Amino acid sequence: MTTLWQLFWTFIKINLLSTSGPASVGLLYKEAVGTIxxxxxxVQAVGLASVLPGSDALQLAMFVGYAAAGVWGALVALAGSVLPPTIIMFGVVMVLNRLRRAAWVARFVEGLTPAVAVLMLFVAWQVFTSSGGGSVGWEMFLIGMVSLAALALDAPAPLVLLAAGIAGVVLFP
Structure with missing residues (x-):
């Protein structure tokens, strides 16, 4: 049983180490799966968080917190998720306001981009392959390709996810 303090500390660590919502999903996967x-x-939590409006990372944190310790767990996970970036952001804004013309700042941010993209791809692959019990059948491939095409054509992501869920109801026995 995860205590509220352990839960709070887990989300403090995740949100101190991640640079974005998608990056935090990869870290949360490593912390939560198998223990919480x-x-x-x-995978179900990621799907639900993706369909609902608002921050996916915060919704996912609350879902994991609730799974670990009920309503208090959800609130503690939310607090642990919001506190580090809020404090850090205040400090960063003050420093960047002084350094905004320095070229190395833009290069630093550019250097983060590939690492965040790889983290997102890793989690996407984990979610994709675990949904089919480790194998990717034609149904999953079809839904994935149609979803990719719809998103490439600028379809709203919540509608694509809703349509994919409906397709899952129809295609999977």
Whole structure:
């Protein structure tokens, strides 16, 4: 059983180490799956958080917190998720305001981009392959390709996810 303090500390660590919502999902996957929830539960949480309006990372944190310790767990996970970036952001804004013309700042941010993209791809692959029990059938491939095409054509992501869920109801026995 995860205590509220352990839960709070987990989300403090995740949000001190991640640079974006998608990056935090990869770190949360490593922390939560196997200790707080199963991989299937995590995949379901990612899907639900993606469909709802608002920050996916905060919704996912609350879902994991709730799975670990109920309503208090959700609130503690939310606090642990919001506190580090809020404090850090105040400090960063003050420093960057002084350094905004320095070329190395833009290069630093550019250097982060590939690492964040790889983290997002890793989590996407984990979610994709775990949904089909480790194998990717034609149904998953079809839904994935149609979803990719719809997003490439600028379809709203929540509608694409809703349509994919409906397709899952129809295509999977």
């Amino acid at each position: 929830m199963t991989e299937t539960q995590f």
